[in-house]
Amino acid sequence: MSSDTVSSETPTGETFEESNSRDDAESVLATAKRQLERAAAHLDIDPNTIERLRHPAQVHQVTVPLRRDDGSVEMFTGYRAQHNGVRGPYKGGLRYHPEVTAEESVGLAMLMTWKCAVMDLPFGGAKGGVVVDPKSLSTEETERLTRRFAQELRSVVGPNHDIPAPDLGTDAQTMAWFMDAYSMQEGETTPGVVTGKPPLIGGSHGREEAPGRSVALVTREACEYYEIDLGSATVAVQGFGSVGATAAKLLDEWGATIVAVSDVNGAAYDESGLDVQSIPSHDVEPEAVTKSAPETIPNGELLTLDVDVLIPAAVGNVLTEANASEVGAELIVEGANGPTTSDADETFVERGIPVIPDVLANAGGVTVSYFEWLQDINRRAWSLERVNRELEAEMMAAWTDVRAVFDDRDVTWREAAYVVALSRLADAHRFRGHWP
Numbered sequence: 001m002s003s004d005t006v007s008s009e010t011p012t013g014e015t016f017e018e019s020n021s022r023d024d025a026e027s028v029l030a031t032a033k034r035q036l037e038r039a040a041a042h043l044d045i046d047p048n049t050i051e052r053l054r055h056p057a058q059v060h061q062v063t064v065p066l067r068r069d070d071g072s073v074e075m076f077t078g079y080r081a082q083h084n085g086v087r088g089p090y091k092g093g094l095r096y097h098p099e100v101t102a103e104e105s106v107g108l109a110m111l112m113t114w115k116c117a118v119m120d121l122p123f124g125g126a127k128g129g130v131v132v133d134p135k136s137l138s139t140e141e142t143e144r145l146t147r148r149f150a151q152e153l154r155s156v157v158g159p160n161h162d163i164p165a166p167d168l169g170t171d172a173q174t175m176a177w178f179m180d181a182y183s184m185q186e187g188e189t190t191p192g193v194v195t196g197k198p199p200l201i202g203g204s205h206g207r208e209e210a211p212g213r214s215v216a217l218v219t220r221e222a223c224e225y226y227e228i229d230l231g232s233a234t235v236a237v238q239g240f241g242s243v244g245a246t247a248a249k250l251l252d253e254w255g256a257t258i259v260a261v262s263d264v265n266g267a268a269y270d271e272s273g274l275d276v277q278s279i280p281s282h283d284v285e286p287e288a289v290t291k292s293a294p295e296t297i298p299n300g301e302l303l304t305l306d307v308d309v310l311i312p313a314a315v316g317n318v319l320t321e322a323n324a325s326e327v328g329a330e331l332i333v334e335g336a337n338g339p340t341t342s343d344a345d346e347t348f349v350e351r352g353i354p355v356i357p358d359v360l361a362n363a364g365g366v367t368v369s370y371f372e373w374l375q376d377i378n379r380r381a382w383s384l385e386r387v388n389r390e391l392e393a394e395m396m397a398a399w400t401d402v403r404a405v406f407d408d409r410d411v412t413w414r415e416a417a418y419v420v421a422l423s424r425l426a427d428a429h430r431f432r433g434h435w436p
């Protein structure tokens with residue numbers, strides 16, 4: 001396939017770029033492309049491969065009709081962007097969020113391609129979701145929306161083709177409904193169509209905690225690298241969902257002092273340390289975070305706190321040109337996908353603040369998804385102890401690969417991770433011979 005036969009058309013026939021013109025400096029896609037270009041400058045790679053990687057393979061857009069509890073019917077828009085499949089089936093999460101766009105899905109799908117390659121997993125990158133505020137739906141509405149979304153995506157997902165997983169606003173229950181709806185259409189139970197399911201129906205132990213666990217593991221390694229004593233380190237975490245809460249609780253267990261955590265409403269702050277273990281997760285008690293401490297501060301202020309480690313673990317593009325010069329952390333570890341714009345990256349380079357990138361730090365999620373996929377194929381579950389042991393081994397291997405590039409060249413941590421990923425992708429393209 002040559003790059004000009006790659007389909008990046010939407011179902012309406014517009015090109016992807018025409019239908020999604022919000023390619024401004026702050027968009028996740030614009031950031032992803034600039035990051036790709038910067039990393040490519042450090043490598044001697046066929047320019048056709050780089051050009052190919054600037055484009056998604058496919059972007060699917062679907063309309064999802066939902067019957068609301070009051071009997072009315074409302075239309076929602078869903079996307080699935082498949083970026084690159086040279087190393088294996090497409091893989092990546094589905095998010096339910098009001099700001100989901102085709103463009104954001106493509107940018108995040110690109111990040112999934114790099115993430116899977118950094119971890120040396122046999123997957124390519126995808127991402128998608130529905131433009132909806134999940135908090136505006138009842139449980140029954142969420143189930144109907146998910147089942148219909150799964151029906152609409154039936155021809156573009158599959159256990160050997162594209163395997164969704166949880167992301168912002170979705171969870172194990174969402175994946176269970178998705179798997180059930182897909183299986184009903186296939187006429188057989190197909191657990192491998194999604195990962196992040198509840199363990200009782202083919203999910204993996206440890207998947208829910210895995211991205212937060214990898215953030216904590218990578219924070220531990222980065223603190224050691226920069227001679228920050230984790231036992232006396234202060235940490236601020238934006239987001240107290242699946243990723244942020246797990247990372248905060250593990251780092252707290254390992255001796256760090258978590259001075260701030262936040263949800264969408266704001267941050268709980270205590271300079272002597274919060275009791276994060278006692279804060280219920282947002283699905284158990286919405287708004288528990290801001291109720292948990294006597295002092296609350298706005299999310300923006302959390303990002304500029306004078307701490308050893310800052311972990312943005314909520315949404316994208318929160319560290320920007322506007323606030324990067326005010327960030328008070330010694331070290332940033334990205335829990336969220338795409339929390340740092342490329343302008344902010346430049347400021348952090350100038351200020352000497354290392355940023356450990358998302359494609360390494362939160363890659364525990366897709367790594368345990370890979371373990372789940374293997375367990376589904378083999379119809380044999382792994383123990384939690386085995387999952388966590390193998391996850392730590394995979395994370396340490398990836399950390400070592402990225403650190404070797406970082407130590408060897410004049411690059412940032414992000415560029416080092418991209419160099420590892422792009423080298424593997426370029427080799428795969430070369431072996432498969434995609435340029436007739």
Ligand SMILES: NC(=O)C1=CN([C@@H]2O[C@H](COP(=O)(O)OP(=O)(O)OC[C@H]3O[C@@H](n4cnc5c(N)ncnc54)[C@H](OP(=O)(O)O)[C@@H]3O)[C@@H](O)[C@H]2O)C=CC1
Nearest residue numbers: 167168169211239240241242243263264282314336337365
């Ligand atoms: N889940 C996964 O497997 C993986 C997720 N990620 C990434 O990690 C990030 C978080 O995902 P995940 O933890 O799953 O999501 P969740 O939905 O579980 O949690 C998101 C958290 O972020 C908070 N939040 C939402 N919007 C904002 C905002 N504008 N400002 C501050 N906080 C906000 C939410 O608050 P509230 O509860 O009040 O809404 C909640 O605490 C995303 O970028 C995702 O792509 C990365 C790898 C894997």
Ligand SMILES: O=C(O)CCC(=O)C(=O)O
Nearest residue numbers: 091092093165365366369
């Ligand atoms: O587990 C997966 O397949 C993907 C998780 C994800 O979307 C991510 O790492 O951003």
